[in-house]
Amino acid sequence: MEQKPTACLALADGTIFYGQGFGATGAVVAELVFNTAMTGYQEIMTDPSYAAQVVTFTFPHIGNTGVTPEDDEASDPVAAGIVVKWDPSEPSNWRAAGDLAGWMERRGRIGIGGIDTRRLTRAIRQQGAPHVVLAHDPQGNFDIEALVARARAWPGLVGMDLARGVSCAQSYRWDEGLWRWNEGFGARGTGTPFRVVAVDYGAKRNILRSLAESGADVTVLPATATADEIMAHQPEGVFLSNGPGDPAATGAYAVPMIRSLLDHDLPIFGICLGHQMLALALGARTVKMNHGHHGANHPVKDVETGKVEITSMNHGFAVDAQTLPEGVIETHVSLFDGSNCGLRVAERPVFSVQYHPEASPGPQDSAYLFQRFADAMQARRGG
Numbered sequence: 598m599e600q601k602p603t604a605c606l607a608l609a610d611g612t613i614f615y616g617q618g619f620g621a622t623g624a625v626v627a628e629l630v631f632n633t634a635m636t637g638y639q640e641i642m643t644d645p646s647y648a649a650q651v652v653t654f655t656f657p658h659i660g661n662t663g664v665t666p667e668d669d670e671a672s673d674p675v676a677a678g679i680v681v682k683w684d685p686s687e688p689s690n691w692r693a694a695g696d697l698a699g700w701m702e703r704r705g706r707i708g709i710g711g712i713d714t715r716r717l718t719r720a721i722r723q724q725g726a727p728h729v730v731l732a733h734d735p736q737g738n739f740d741i742e743a744l745v746a747r748a749r750a751w752p753g754l755v756g757m758d759l760a761r762g763v764s765c766a767q768s769y770r771w772d773e774g775l776w777r778w779n780e781g782f783g784a785r786g787t788g789t790p791f792r793v794v795a796v797d798y799g800a801k802r803n804i805l806r807s808l809a810e811s812g813a814d815v816t817v818l819p820a821t822a823t824a825d826e827i828m829a830h831q832p833e834g835v836f837l838s839n840g841p842g843d844p845a846a847t848g849a850y851a852v853p854m855i856r857s858l859l860d861h862d863l864p865i866f867g868i869c870l871g872h873q874m875l876a877l878a879l880g881a882r883t884v885k886m887n888h889g890h891h892g893a894n895h896p897v898k899d900v901e902t903g904k905v906e907i908t909s910m911n912h913g914f915a916v917d918a919q920t921l922p923e924g925v926i927e928t929h930v931s932l933f934d935g936s937n938c939g940l941r942v943a944e945r946p947v948f949s950v951q952y953h954p955e956a957s958p959g960p961q962d963s964a965y966l967f968q969r970f971a972d973a974m975q976a977r978r979g980g
């Protein structure tokens with residue numbers, strides 16, 4: 598016998614998907630995206646760049662390795678909710694400290710299972726990332742008209758600054774992973790660690806860990822930090838993090854800061870939202886994509902070397918390469934759609950990428966970029 602649905606996903610165009618709810622109860626309005634990664638659901642859900650987005654996993658088995666605090670990319674799951682093919686099973690993994698549904702319930706995140714995620718993914722590809730309401734009610738009472746109306750009324754991510762809401766409230770130091778560099782593991786370099794300021798627009802922990810592993814003693818500052826506040830730390834390099842929302846909206850305060858940073862002759866490295874805002878500060882424009890890139894197997898070409906990297910991706914906006922000014926070089930392009938994936942400023946140690954070299958989840962082909970940042974700081978020291 599068919600189970601009575603306890604959750605539903607209402608798209609703004611009136612399409613309704615019914616399924617079984619898990620995690621928290623209630624309703625949430627968000628943009629719906631799909632992620633094609635086969636592993637790493639916990640890292641995806643705790644990536645702050647997913648704020649105000651519900652994630653549909655195209656991989657059908659989600660939840661079967663449970664959850665563990667070590668895999669959190671931030672202290673809370675920040676994706677608004679998830680859509681999966683099957684209800685999460687009992688976790689079976691030696692690292693599991695709990696099950697996905699319980700973890701989501703405690704952290705106020707809604708899940709829906711039993712959904713035809715192929716059909717849903719096709720809808721997302723066709724119509725662009727839709728606005729949705731995801732609702733979970735154990736009694737199964739849904740006012741469909743009201744849910745659709747709420748999805749329709751939601752203004753969407755364009756123009757939304759969400760970085761401020763997920764950024765740290767206060768500055769802190771990050772040195773987890775620095776011991777690996779001190780002990781000579783992995784990255785080149787010895788001596789005094791590099792003083793790096795990371796501006797937190799919603800930074801994933803594995804980015805901070807990767808910076809530390811390549812020799813950075815990181816001070817993390819809130820998204821609204823000014824160039825003077827940053828320079829007060831006497832950084833040898835500045836990192837601009839990933840983050841949620843529209844880069845142009847966050848750029849309202851980030852772009853003036855980045856422009857004054859560019860007056861100092863410092864290495865600057867940006868990832869994802871950081872890349873987009875560096876591009877804006879250099880005079881380029883960003884655009885909203887149809888359904889974005891969210892996965893762990895996206896091929897990207899380094900146009901300077903011809904090498905292809907398989908990358909981890911999570912973005913719904915992109916830099917319009919046509920608008921990059923003279924002296925700013927496009928370094929990487931997506932082999933899926935030719936969109937911009939990286940830039941550098943000619944003759945200066947200022948560069949950024951649209952994808953996620955820290956992976957988590959995903960392949961580590963692009964980890965060399967952290968070494969490139971460390972090498973730039975080493976060169977500035979004079980050797």
Ligand SMILES: NC(=O)CC[C@H](N)C(=O)O
Nearest residue numbers: 646839840869870913914
């Ligand atoms: N991962 C990110 O930093 C995402 C950047 C931006 N919010 C986008 O969707 O394009």
